[in-house]
Amino acid sequence: AMESGVARYPITNWEAYEQELQERIGIDQKLMTRITNQAKKDPKTVVFAEADHYKILKAAQIVKEQRIANPILLGNKARIAAIIEETNLDLHDCVIIDPYEEDEKREEFAQLLYKKRQRKGLTLFDSRRQMRDRNYFGSMMLETGEADALISGLTRDYSKTILPSLQIIGVEDGINKVAGMYIILNKKEPYFFADTTVNVNPTADELVDIIGLTARTVRFFDTEPRMAVLSYSNFGSVRGDIPDKGAEAVRKAKQRYPDLIIDGEMQANTAMNKNLLREHYPFSELAEKGANTLVFPTLTSGNIAYKLLQEIGGAEAIGPVLMGMRKPVHILQLGSSIREIVNMVSIAVVDAQNYNNKHI
Numbered sequence: 253a254m255e256s257g258v259a260r261y262p263i264t265n266w267e268a269y270e271q272e273l274q275e276r277i278g279i280d281q282k283l284m285t286r287i288t289n290q291a292k293k294d295p296k297t298v299v300f301a302e303a304d305h306y307k308i309l310k311a312a313q314i315v316k317e318q319r320i321a322n323p324i325l326l327g328n329k330a331r332i333a334a335i336i337e338e339t340n341l342d343l344h345d346c347v348i349i350d351p352y353e354e355d356e357k358r359e360e361f362a363q364l365l366y367k368k369r370q371r372k373g374l375t376l377f378d379s380r381r382q383m384r385d386r387n388y389f390g391s392m393m394l395e396t397g398e399a400d401a402l403i404s405g406l407t408r409d410y411s412k413t414i415l416p417s418l419q420i421i422g423v424e425d426g427i428n429k430v431a432g433m434y435i436i437l438n439k440k441e442p443y444f445f446a447d448t449t450v451n452v453n454p455t456a457d458e459l460v461d462i463i464g465l466t467a468r469t470v471r472f473f474d475t476e477p478r479m480a481v482l483s484y485s486n487f488g489s490v491r492g493d494i495p496d497k498g499a500e501a502v503r504k505a506k507q508r509y510p511d512l513i514i515d516g517e518m519q520a521n522t523a524m525n526k527n528l529l530r531e532h533y534p535f536s537e538l539a540e541k542g543a544n545t546l547v548f549p550t551l552t553s554g555n556i557a558y559k560l561l562q563e564i565g566g567a568e569a570i571g572p573v574l575m576g577m578r579k580p581v582h583i584l585q586l587g588s589s590i591r592e593i594v595n596m597v598s599i600a601v602v603d604a605q606n607y608n609n610k611h612i
């Protein structure tokens with residue numbers, strides 16, 4: 253598997269590769285370039301929970317070389333050394349930690365986890381056992397300040413990877429639920445989609461939270477959000493659970509965030525097409541410019557929409573950007589490419605830089 257890993261990712265000159273990709277498919281990379289440059293201004297320490305994997309190690313080398321981040325690699329040292337040697341990676345000044353070898357640290361972390369969760373049914377025995385899991389160990393490194401951000405999720409499914417972080421890091425003050433956002437890069441302006449990763453069937457009030465988190469995150473990327481809450485109906489044209497939920501969320505969001513440009517419920521083409529809006533719904537706040545930020549009524553619709561754009565829409569989807577965690581945790585899509593991992597590290601670093609001035 254390692255040999256094919258080398259053959260499949262013969263990328264040695266990262267910048268040339270980026271440029272070639274951009275020219276080939278015409279995707280506007282300005283936003284991502286801006287994020288990467290911002291990350292380089294103040295690189296942070298990023299712990300990779302799944303470092304005994306070629307793609308993670310290659311991404312770690314790239315972010316180290318480009319001074320985007322200082323990686324800490326979690327994994328079996330012998331295995332990591334074997335991959336480094338076989339694939340000629342240069343990671344000589346990265347810290348490598350094998351949680352199995354760190355008896356003292358593991359015990360310290362197990363005690364901390366036990367303290368947090370002893371009234372949630374966790375025994376000390378199970379806490380010690382869980383600390384052998386690198387997602388628990390990595391989350392605890394972030395929690396105790398030994399790292400500034402955590403990247404995981406390449407090899408396990410999203411829900412299993414996020415759970416240790418939900419238990420250890422948890423949500424930031426004033427936030428009920430975390431949610432995930434994708435940046436959709438294409439030939440035109442960037443679009444932002446949420447929630448594409450966490451909440452299966454959010455209530456209207458949860459959608460309001462998602463709207464607030466998403467608006468803040470889009471602004472982090474120096475873009476003013478123009479938000480549409482999506483449905484299969486336009487402004488009450490059909491009644492039903494999904495349309496009603498969307499309309500209620502919009503009403504409440506307008507009250508809670510009076511400065512925000514937001515409207516709905518509406519269909520996706522209505523949101524994206526300002527001519528259609530002007531002709532049929534000139535009263536809409538979005539009639540001037542159309543939407544750049546889409547809030548989906550369910551995880552099903554959001555997840556399917558971005559994956560289709562990625563596979564057949566010729567767009568590049570960057571994310572998921574996890575929003576509302578008390579500290580920067582970002583979970584990769586299963587099987588992410590090296591390029592996607594590098595992008596996520598840049599986002600995690602910028603997230604860590606912004607860590608002290610979050611507000612909605």
Ligand code: ACO
Nearest residue numbers: 410411414418419423428429430449450451452572584585
């Ligand atoms: N925000 C914050 N905390 C949460 C959230 C949330 N959205 N959901 C659960 N939690 C907390 C709970 O409060 C609980 O905390 P506690 O133990 O301290 O009381 C803890 O997390 C565990 O809660 P459970 O109820 O055991 O977990 P649940 O079954 O709700 O699972 C999960 C949470 C894993 C996020 C679930 O909602 C899920 O599987 N979502 C879908 C994930 C997914 O598969 N996404 C699609 C693929 S992702 C992609 O395409 C990249």
